[in-house]
Amino acid sequence: xxxxxxxxxxxxxxxxxxxxxxxxxxxxxxxxxxxxxxxxxxxxxxxxxxxxxxxxxxxxxxxxxxxxxxxxxxxxxxxxxxxxxxxxxxxxxxxxxxxxxxxxxxxxxxxxxxxxxxxxxxxxxxxxxxxxxxxxxxxxxxxxxxxxxxxxxxxxxxxxxxxxxxxxxxxxxxxxxxxxxxxxxxxxxxxxxxxxxxxxxxxxxxxxxxxxxxxxxxxxxxxxxxxxxxxxxxxxxxxxxxxxxxxxxxxxxxxxxxxxxxxxxxxxxxxxxxxxxxxxxxxxxxxxxxxxxxxxxxxxxxxxxxxxxxxxxxxxxxxxxxxxxxxxxxxxxxxxxxxxxxxxxxxxxxxxxxxxxxxxxxxxxxxxxxxxxxxxxxxxxxxxxxxxxxxxxxxxxxxxxxxxxxxxxxxxxxxxxxxxxxxxxxxxxxxxxxxxxxxxxxxxxxxxxxxxxxxxxxxxxxxxxxxxxxxxxxxxxxxxxxxxx
Amino acid sequence: xxxxxxxxxxxxxxxxxxxxxxxxxxxxxxxxxxxxxxxxxxxxxxxxxxxxxxxxxxxxxxxxxxxxxxxxxxxxxxxxxxxxxxxxxxxxxxxxxxxxxxxxxxxxxxxxxxxxxxxxxxxxxxxxxxxxxxxxxxxxxxxxxxxxxxxxxxxxxxxxxxxxxxxxxxxxxxxxxxxxxxxxxxxxxxxxxxxxxxxxxxxxxxxxxxxxxxxxxxxxxxxxxxxxxxxxxxxxxxxxxxxxxxxxxxxxxxxxxxxxxxxxxxxxxxxxxxxxxxxxxxxxxxxxxxxxxxxxxxxxxxxxxxxxxxxxxxxxxxxxxxxxxxxxxxxxxxxxxxxxxxxxxxxxxxxxxxxxxxxxxxxxxxxxxxxxxxxxxxxxxxxxxxxxxxxx
Numbered sequence: 001x002x003x004x005x006x007x008x009x010x011x012x013x014x015x016x017x018x019x020x021x022x023x024x025x026x027x028x029x030x031x032x033x034x035x036x037x038x039x040x041x042x043x044x045x046x047x048x049x050x051x052x053x054x055x056x057x058x059x060x061x062x063x064x065x066x067x068x069x070x071x072x073x074x075x076x077x078x079x080x081x082x083x084x085x086x087x088x089x090x091x092x093x094x095x096x097x098x099x100x101x102x103x104x105x106x107x108x109x110x111x112x113x114x115x116x117x118x119x120x121x122x123x124x125x126x127x128x129x130x131x132x133x134x135x136x137x138x139x140x141x142x143x144x145x146x147x148x149x150x151x152x153x154x155x156x157x158x159x160x161x162x163x164x165x166x167x168x169x170x171x172x173x174x175x176x177x178x179x180x181x182x183x184x185x186x187x188x189x190x191x192x193x194x195x196x197x198x199x200x201x202x203x204x205x206x207x208x209x210x211x212x213x214x215x216x217x218x219x220x221x222x223x224x225x226x227x228x229x230x231x232x233x234x235x236x237x238x239x240x241x242x243x244x245x246x247x248x249x250x251x252x253x254x255x256x257x258x259x260x261x262x263x264x265x266x267x268x269x270x271x272x273x274x275x276x277x278x279x280x281x282x283x284x285x286x287x288x289x290x291x292x293x294x295x296x297x298x299x300x301x302x303x304x305x306x307x308x309x310x311x312x313x314x315x316x317x318x319x320x321x322x323x324x325x326x327x328x329x330x331x332x333x334x335x336x337x338x339x340x341x342x343x344x345x346x347x348x349x350x351x352x353x354x355x356x357x358x359x360x361x362x363x364x365x366x367x368x369x370x371x372x373x374x375x376x377x378x379x380x381x382x383x384x385x386x387x388x389x390x391x392x393x394x395x396x397x398x399x400x401x402x403x404x405x406x407x408x409x410x411x412x413x414x415x416x417x418x419x420x421x422x423x424x425x426x427x428x429x430x431x432x433x434x435x436x437x438x439x440x441x442x443x444x445x446x447x448x449x450x451x452x453x454x455x456x457x458x459x460x461x462x463x464x465x466x467x468x469x470x471x472x473x474x475x476x477x478x479x480x481x482x483x484x485x
Numbered sequence: 486x487x488x489x490x491x492x493x494x495x496x497x498x499x500x501x502x503x504x505x506x507x508x509x510x511x512x513x514x515x516x517x518x519x520x521x522x523x524x525x526x527x528x529x530x531x532x533x534x535x536x537x538x539x540x541x542x543x544x545x546x547x548x549x550x551x552x553x554x555x556x557x558x559x560x561x562x563x564x565x566x567x568x569x570x571x572x573x574x575x576x577x578x579x580x581x582x583x584x585x586x587x588x589x590x591x592x593x594x595x596x597x598x599x600x601x602x603x604x605x606x607x608x609x610x611x612x613x614x615x616x617x618x619x620x621x622x623x624x625x626x627x628x629x630x631x632x633x634x635x636x637x638x639x640x641x642x643x644x645x646x647x648x649x650x651x652x653x654x655x656x657x658x659x660x661x662x663x664x665x666x667x668x669x670x671x672x673x674x675x676x677x678x679x680x681x682x683x684x685x686x687x688x689x690x691x692x693x694x695x696x697x698x699x700x701x702x703x704x705x706x707x708x709x710x711x712x713x714x715x716x717x718x719x720x721x722x723x724x725x726x727x728x729x730x731x732x733x734x735x736x737x738x739x740x741x742x743x744x745x746x747x748x749x750x751x752x753x754x755x756x757x758x759x760x761x762x763x764x765x766x767x768x769x770x771x772x773x774x775x776x777x778x779x780x781x782x783x784x785x786x787x788x789x790x791x792x793x794x795x796x797x798x799x800x801x802x803x804x805x806x807x808x809x810x811x812x813x814x815x816x817x818x819x820x821x822x823x824x825x826x827x828x829x830x831x832x833x834x835x836x837x838x839x840x841x842x843x844x845x846x847x848x849x850x851x852x853x854x855x856x857x858x859x860x861x862x863x864x865x866x867x868x869x870x871x872x873x874x875x876x877x
Contacts, residue, residue, distance in 0.1 A: 004606060004780065007744075010710040041758060070703040070751055071758075079705030081719040084726060085759045344805070345758055480804045 013078040014060040021086065023073050025050060026427035034467055039089035040341060040430030041071045042467065092345045093430070096362075101148040103351065103363035105156045105376055106141060106172060108133055109165035110368055110383075114194055114230045118262055118300040120293040122383035123160050132165045133368040138172050140394035141366035146179055147399035152186040156214075158365075158376065163197045166205075173209045190214050195242025196230065203249040213246045215239060217257040217279075219265060219272035227262050243279060257281060261288050261312060263303035269316035273330075277323075283331030286316050288458065291441050292380035306457040314465060321469075324478040336482040338466060341431045343483050351375070353433035353459075355417035360391065360408040370394045372402050374411070377437040389437060411436040411446040422450040428463045488563040489584045496577040498556045499538075504576045506585065506623075507538060508630045511569040524558075526567055540567070558582065570632045574623065585623070588632045595624055597655060598643040603673045604713035605699075607740055607784055609775040612643050621651050628655075628662045637667040646676035653685055660691040667693040671738075674698035675717060677724030687731035695734040695764060698725060701745045703755035711744050725760060734764045742771045742784040746791040753798035757805035766802055768795065770813030773860040781861065788818040789865035796820045816851045818863050828852070841866050 025035040033050045036042045058065050068074045072082045110131040112123035124131045180187045189211040218224040221236040228235040246255045276284045288309045295301040320332050337350045351358030359374035370393045373379040378389030392402040415436035417423040439448030450456045469475045510523035513533040520535035527541045538556040541548050542565045570588030601612035677683045701711040705718035728735050802809045812830040829852040836853040845868035
């Protein structure tokens with residue numbers, strides 16, 4: 001019988017030591033660190049082990065050595081295929097960049113019959129002519145939509161209340177479908193609406209043309225109506241009725257809802273979640289207010305700070321995990337997005353957590369007046385009188401002029417997290433994103449000052465929290481089931 | 486076990502020294518123009534004329550009454566299973582007959598070489614470094630004789646790709662003669678690290694072809710130890726990457742034993758993170774043949790003792806949407822949640838059940854044991870009592 005070599009024979013090449021692959025680390029808690037590699041895989045390790053790893057003193061017989069080798073934090077003389085695999089993973093994470101702009105938002109009108117004090121778009125209640133998008137403007141915008149090379153195009157109607165100008169919606173949907181008979185893109189439509197004005201006829205149009213419905217629901221009736229006043233104080237009733245009617249006509253999976261957190265919501269995370277469960281939604285997106293429009297003017301945005309919002313978020317997340325442990329499947333969508341970035345080779349494409357930023361190259365906005373903005377937040381700023389993120393106008397500028405404008409390229413380049421002070425060395429950079437519009441709005445600079453950035457504080461706390469939750473077997477199973485394919 | 490070869494065949498009226506392939510027929514009404522291309526298996530008194538040769542079985546078939554001057558072969562009685570469409574290799578000078586192809590078999594394996602550049606601790610087909618190029622010659626002769634309805638052919642070794650261009654020739658001819666037959670290749674994947682070779686492989690453009698490639702650890706030095714070849718891990722991974730870059734189908738195969746199970750969840754994580762684009766992952770119980778017998782101390786672990794690790798690994802792969810299949814495991818040693826991943830894979834002539842299995846409610850869904858498994862059974866084989874529903 002031939003002799004077989006011992007396992008130790010194949011460890012000879014490990015004796016010559018190891019080299020570090022690019023990685024970053026951050027404190028997780030009092031004595032542990034989280035280290036992330038180039039592709040966002042993470043390892044938790046005590047301070048002393050991190051030291052011995054960094055100083056080349058890790059023993060190749062140790063289980064930490066095996067973990068760090070397997071997850072591509074180090075490389076030894078036995079194998080260099082880790083470099084091929086890392087390159088592949090980084091390429092996979094960045095893959096969506098090549099698709100270019102996929103989300104195209106049409107501001108159908110700035111008019112709205114609600115009068116929410118936190119309105120971030122500065123709605124108008126008057127003048128149909130001045131604040132509705134015209135068909136001519138829409139046609140020009142559609143030409144630009146199809147200039148994007150993206151194999152998937154999503155057209156989202158925004159407002160104001162987009163159903164106040166539904167003729168425009170009809171026109172854009174029909175025209176886009178007509179153009180797409182030749183273009184053959186993967187074309188999708190979404191209408192953001194408070195549903196208060198949704199008629200069966202409008203909903204039937206959505207059904208027949210595959211238009212998804214995205215509505216606003218802030219919680220139980222008292223909270224929702226306080227947040228979202230309208231004549232008759234019946235916003236909640238109309239929204240709920242609208243959701244059920246839309247489910248009946250368009251389809252139960254075609255209707256989603258988003259909530260916005262006000263100071264009145266802060267201690268009511270569980271009530272809000274219960275409202276979503278009672279309406280048989282399978283998840284919720286717990287969202288903070290953004291610093292734009294009336295939210296700034298009425299001081300809604302300043303009414304709570306990052307910590308207060310995080311307490312709200314973690315309380316909601318705890319409650320949702322309790323429900324899941326008891327066997328009821330319900331997802332928190334922001335956590336789901338981040339977990340997908342942490343635990344899979346893929347990026348999600350979620351516009352607010354991308355680097356390079358999603359402005360222009362991920363999503364673009366065609367305002368009612370034909371102005372083109374780098375993001376929804378960019379046009380919100382414009383309504384406050386600051387047109388920094390205006391890239392051009394559909395009537396005056398070509399796709400090339402818009403996409404190569406300094407108003408787009410400069411913030412994209414300067415805010416790239418891989419080269420921004422503090423972000424570039426942050427362990428959580430693979431999960432995070434650049435949000436130049438937020439930092440410009442809050443700090444007057446597209447790069448911003450991270451130690452005082454609310455965006456940074458909020459996301460870092462969530463990353464750490466999720467990583468700690470992953471340590472518990474039963475919780476980890478739940479979080480794994482939230483990961484998107 | 487089915488008899489597949491004999492040196493006790495008796496030939497008459499055959500040109501001595503000639504070695505050839507015979508395709509069998511049991512159809513007495515076969516059109517006359519085809520008869521010179523077929524050998525007739527005598528099953529009763531009626532013997533049609535015009536066939537290339539006539540085959541009977543010892544103590545069973547009266548060989549008189551054949552057309553005068555007929556070439557005849559009498560085989561031992563145990564070959565009486567031979568049926569229409571089967572193919573034999575005959576070597577009259579050595580009174581030898583080998584069964585090369587059985588049409589009724591659901592699993593057709595073609596060993597194309599016994600040479601290999603790995604030397605796996607648990608190899609079930611220990612490699613031999615001899616010149617065995619005659620295997621390819623024989624296979625190329627055989628392919629046109631195989632029934633075109635054949636569902637699948639598995640090319641195995643040794644390491645098939647060591648044949649280089651000759652292996653690609655086999656694949657090309659196989660897809661020409663058998664365009665509807667799926668091809669499964671069992672390869673260590675190392676040759677595919679050569680991009681030029683992989684490109685030539687992809688150019689064959691067979692519509693249903695897959696390479697099954699073993700990966701035993703997420704760590705290079707551990708994989709290399711199991712396959713007893715330094716540098717194998719890197720070549721195997723690069724081979725998988727080259728294949729998938731050209732959109733070729735790849736199955737990762739993991740044989741579970743003491744040297745691979747302790748890091749099984751880590752291996753699953755590694756696959757989910759780095760190789761998620763593979764088409765399936767097969768997790769396979771140890772077969773008690775070949776080198777496994779010599780290395781039993783190093784390799785044996787009761788499947789019951791790794792059931793938690795197996796469950797964790799399957800959960801990781803499944804939640805990553807990687808298709809997972811479990812082979813060669815008795816259902817009673819698997820976590821109930823894993824039953825839906827288990828496949829009844831052991832060929833029916835190689836499997837058996839124990840006394841414990843006789844009143845098992847899950848027996849119909851269970852693959853049982855390899856005949857060779859008697860070397861070592863799990864200590865935890867027991868009848869599943871309740872007839873609980875099983876997802877196939």
